[in-house]
């Protein structure tokens with residue numbers, strides 16, 4: 001039986017509830033042993049939620065076990081109920097400092113649900129203490145931070161997953177990736193990603209978000225770090241993890257209504273990026289928190305010499321030649337045929353189980369540190385390129401990042 005991974009949660013704000021539910025859903029694989037937040041009230045609130053969530057799931061599993069016909073199901077659900085009920089006896093510790101949690105608590109892994117500026121120091125500290133890491137998106141504010149995180153985990157021999165895995169862990173994504181990487185789409189030469197919100201800026205058009213979202217020192221950037229990250233991650237996965245070579249970005253901030261809050265707001269609301277990969281593919285990413293565009297197709301579009309993906313729909317080229325009376329080819333009649341994808345017949349783990357399975361095996365999580373570095377190169381590179389007004393190479397990106405301690409500074413209101 002797989003080892004139950006003992007988890008310490010870092011950051012007990014808005015998204016931490018999904019981590020708690022994610023681990024409580026897999027009591028055979030994970031045990032939440034500690035929660036940590038610099039704000040005591042947040043830690044206490046989530047601490048109470050772990051205990052109440054475990055108790056209600058224990059009762060539900062017990063009730064299901066009583067109703068189950070098969071002995072195997074009864075046994076499994078009874079064991080599950082016991083694992084969840086045990087939370088009330090073993091308890092969950094509360095910390096205000098993750099270094100103290102790492103020192104004092106017997107952990108196998110940490111789960112980071114704190115803002116981006118905490119991701120690198122917490123990951124490196126955990127890796128140095130020999131703990132696996134599940135980290136919220138965006139993986140980091142800069143490519144340098146992301147690379148430090150990946151390298152620290154690789155060096156320590158621990159696993160690093162980052163939360164964007166939900167964009168890859170399904171039969172359709174798996175099938176599209178296989179189609180592309182096996183060459184069935186021919187040469188995959190270009191892709192395009194579009195994702196726009198009409199009005200979706202945290203703390204401007206949408207309320208209840210952490211104050212850090214609009215401050216680049218804490219967040220790394222705006223829309224591309226918050227929402228672009230998901231689809232960029234998916235595109236990198238679908239293409240078979242190509243390495244970005246050069247990045248050219250533009251960014252804009254100044255959508256109406258203007259921000260009137262008192263917090264620092266210096267992040268981009270729109271970013272467009274053109275990336276060349278080392279394998280010759282290229283990709284355009286267009287992403288906005290706020291735009292006046294509507295009715296345009298959104299998602300990921302991938303162009304190959306034999307076919308294309310328009311989001312999840314596969315189109316294959318099945319044209320024919322017109323011939324003359326002598327049988328000479330005269331004209332090619334191109335034709336695109338929408339073709340059903342061959343989906344694998346297997347279950348896919350959710351992002352938390354994918355991480356827990358990786359902790360217990362030689363496998364890497366699907367959304368892993370290596371992918372996170374490439375995604376962060378694109379995000380950070382796009383804003384640096386936009387600031388410089390020219391294309392940059394990925395090597396140059398690291399050189400430029402080394403010149404400053406903080407992420408790319410903000411965007412002036414025009």
Ligand SMILES: NC(=O)c1ccc[n+]([C@@H]2O[C@H](COP(=O)([O-])OP(=O)(O)OC[C@H]3O[C@@H](n4cnc5c(N)ncnc54)[C@H](O)[C@@H]3O)[C@@H](O)[C@H]2O)c1
Nearest residue numbers: 011012013014015037038039042113114115116136137210
């Ligand atoms: N809010 C969302 O809808 C959402 C969705 C998906 C992913 N995320 C990602 O999750 C992360 C957290 O976002 P959130 O919305 O929950 O933010 P939040 O501001 O609601 O919560 C962050 C929590 O982290 C705590 N914290 C800050 N520094 C800390 C430290 N050094 N040690 C321990 N705790 C610390 C804060 O006190 C706060 O309780 C971000 O990376 C974000 O991009 C958020």
